[in-house]
Amino acid sequence: MAALPEFTMEQVAAHQSDDDMWIVVDGNVYDVTKFKRAHPGGAGVLKIYAGKDCSQEFFAMHKAEVLEKWGRKLIKGTVAGAQAGAMQSTANAHHIDVTPYSEPSFWMGWQSPYYNESHTTFRLKLRAFVRDVLRPDAVEGEDTGDYPTAELYRAMGTSGLLAARIGKAVMPFLGMIPGIELEATLGVKPSEFDHFHEQIAHEEMGRGLGQAPGFNDGLGAGFCIGLPPVLHFAPAHIRDKVVPEVLRGDKRICLAISEPAAGSDVAGMLTTATKTADGKHYIVNGVKKWITNGMFADYFVTAVRTGSGRNGISMLFISRDMGVETKAIKTTYSGSAGTALVILDDVKVPVENLMGLGNRGKEGQGFACIMYNFNHERWFIVAQFLASCRLCIADCFKWATQRMAFGKPLIEQPVLRQKLARMAGAVESAHALLESVTYQMDKMPYKEQSLKLGGPIALLKYQSTRAGALVADEAVQMFGGRAITKTGMGAHVERFQKTYKYAAILGGSEEVMADLAIRQQMVGPAMQAKL
Numbered sequence: 001m002a003a004l005p006e007f008t009m010e011q012v013a014a015h016q017s018d019d020d021m022w023i024v025v026d027g028n029v030y031d032v033t034k035f036k037r038a039h040p041g042g043a044g045v046l047k048i049y050a051g052k053d054c055s056q057e058f059f060a061m062h063k064a065e066v067l068e069k070w071g072r073k074l075i076k077g078t079v080a081g082a083q084a085g086a087m088q089s090t091a092n093a094h095h096i097d098v099t100p101y102s103e104p105s106f107w108m109g110w111q112s113p114y115y116n117e118s119h120t121t122f123r124l125k126l127r128a129f130v131r132d133v134l135r136p137d138a139v140e141g142e143d144t145g146d147y148p149t150a151e152l153y154r155a156m157g158t159s160g161l162l163a164a165r166i167g168k169a170v171m172p173f174l175g176m177i178p179g180i181e182l183e184a185t186l187g188v189k190p191s192e193f194d195h196f197h198e199q200i201a202h203e204e205m206g207r208g209l210g211q212a213p214g215f216n217d218g219l220g221a222g223f224c225i226g227l228p229p230v231l232h233f234a235p236a237h238i239r240d241k242v243v244p245e246v247l248r249g250d251k252r253i254c255l256a257i258s259e260p261a262a263g264s265d266v267a268g269m270l271t272t273a274t275k276t277a278d279g280k281h282y283i284v285n286g287v288k289k290w291i292t293n294g295m296f297a298d299y300f301v302t303a304v305r306t307g308s309g310r311n312g313i314s315m316l317f318i319s320r321d322m323g324v325e326t327k328a329i330k331t332t333y334s335g336s337a338g339t340a341l342v343i344l345d346d347v348k349v350p351v352e353n354l355m356g357l358g359n360r361g362k363e364g365q366g367f368a369c370i371m372y373n374f375n376h377e378r379w380f381i382v383a384q385f386l387a388s389c390r391l392c393i394a395d396c397f398k399w400a401t402q403r404m405a406f407g408k409p410l411i412e413q414p415v416l417r418q419k420l421a422r423m424a425g426a427v428e429s430a431h432a433l434l435e436s437v438t439y440q441m442d443k444m445p446y447k448e449q450s451l452k453l454g455g456p457i458a459l460l461k462y463q464s465t466r467a468g469a470l471v472a473d474e475a476v477q478m479f480g481g482r483a484i485t486k487t488g489m490g491a492h493v494e495r496f497q498k499t500y501k502y503a504a505i506l507g508g509s510e511e512v513m514a515d516l517a518i519r520q521q522m523v524g525p526a527m528q529a530k531l
């Protein structure tokens with residue numbers, strides 16, 4: 001862009017009439033003569049500040065992104081001697097955010113045993129991808145309820161983002177799947193990809209799409225929990241066909257476990273799979289509820305009952321064309337998540353679609369498959385959720401420094417600093433536990449993780465969603481009316497306070513998590529320990 005002309009404040013002051021009106025914000029000069037009639041805050045306020053520098057007043061009422069969107073059309077030049085854009089650059093959410101507690105400590109300049117340059121490259125490239133490729137559709141789709149398009153899924157697939165959200169376990173496959181350019185697009189070689197890269201992938205989705213939580217889930221909540229069981233438990237003929245299709249974004253998958261009468265109590269599920277007389281098929285009957293991405297999924301990894309009790313649960317790989325019917329469920333967030341009631345009415349499934357441990361189909365192994373899978377699900381929910389919490393804290397911090405009340409910025413009030421401390425303390429400690437768990441996941445083989453990490457991951461999820469409840473509560477009190485206003489400065493907080501409970505319910509309720517965290521420790525010598 002050519003250098004902009006410079007003006008002195010005296011020159012700016014000469015433009016304060018109705019038909020020639022300039023203002024200064026953050027060292028830039030804007031011509032608002034025509035814009036004032038379209039200004040959402042009315043022409044009156046602009047007239048008050050005509051010919052003046054109103055940076056402080058501007059940032060008390062607008063997000064910096066308002067200038068990104070409108071500024072280019074209105075800009076006339078810069079103020080001589082001013083550092084134009086200095087206030088905006090600190091608010092640029094697409095690079096590392098300088099706002100305290102808004103990024104994990106490594107990115108705030110701390111030492112860390114977990115991360116290296118490759119993690120930073122990956123985070124920044126992915127942040128730009130989410131902003132440029134996903135966010136425009138997400139912000140619109142959150143309101144319209146439109147499902148993510150096939151093109152968007154393919155963009156996530158070819159960039160390697162879908163593979164990144166399944167993680168290290170899928171990396172050896174990438175060399176065999178043409179068209180997935182993880183290194184070229186997101187800057188990391190499949191061979192160096194670890195669980196911290198995957199954690200970052202979930203975090204960047206939570207952060208970059210904080211304003212579109214429903215659409216964000218539409219972009220992969222079902223996929224993130226639906227594909228791992230195929231990888232680990234589907235017979236080879238299904239795994240080798242489905243993993244490439246889904247990772248490229250050509251097909252979509254979801255996990256169908258919960259039912260109208262069985263949520264966290266998985267063993268209470270009623271959907272049956274009965275073998276046909278010739279032993280070649282299962283006939284599946286039942287209903288699955290709250291199935292994220294179910295409305296547009298091609299494949300349903302489905303828990304069914306082949307016998308009684310826990311050992312009577314099996315997993316079947318079912319495709320939509322076998323006769324699956326789906327109906328949309330209206331939830332608090334956007335319909336773009338594709339949350340479905342899945343109706344299985346005499347659905348005929350080949351017995352070869354039975355899943356099981358060691359990728360060998362076996363009846364009665366469904367419960368074990370589900371439990372193994374839960375660890376990854378709960379962990380990824382936490383990574384994404386804590387990033388949305390940080391986004392809220394960042395907005396609260398910025399708001400507290402921008403917003404003037406009783407003659408000084410909010411942050412000068414001790415009561416506001418207490419609120420920020422409570423939020424930051426809760427999220428930082430949960431995040432430290434997340435990093436420790438991620439490290440264990442990176443070092444332990446899948447089977448060992450399944451045995452050792454169930455309790456700690458449940459504790460992590462419990463701790464994180466409790467932290468989220470605190471963040472939602474304090475953030476709403478800080479933002480006041482703006483926390484219940486869909487657009488403007490409180491937009492993130494408004495979405496967060498409406499949707500933070502999802503994380504406390506999906507993948508196992510908060511209460512079940514707390515219970516599991518302790519119950520898993522009630523074994524062996526621990527139960528003999530005396531005071």
Ligand code: HEM
Pocket residue numbers: 023025030032039040041042045046049054057058061062066067070071074487488489
């Ligand atoms: C480059 C100049 C400006 C642009 C592009 C601009 C743009 C906007 C936009 C897009 C909104 C709607 C944001 C929302 O949804 O909350 C808004 C609202 C508003 N603006 Fe501006 N504005 C400018 C300058 C100013 C100035 C100088 C003032 C006065 C100090 C002002 C006062 C307001 C007020 C009072 C509102 C309503 C805020 C609310 O509903 O909470 N604006 N402006």
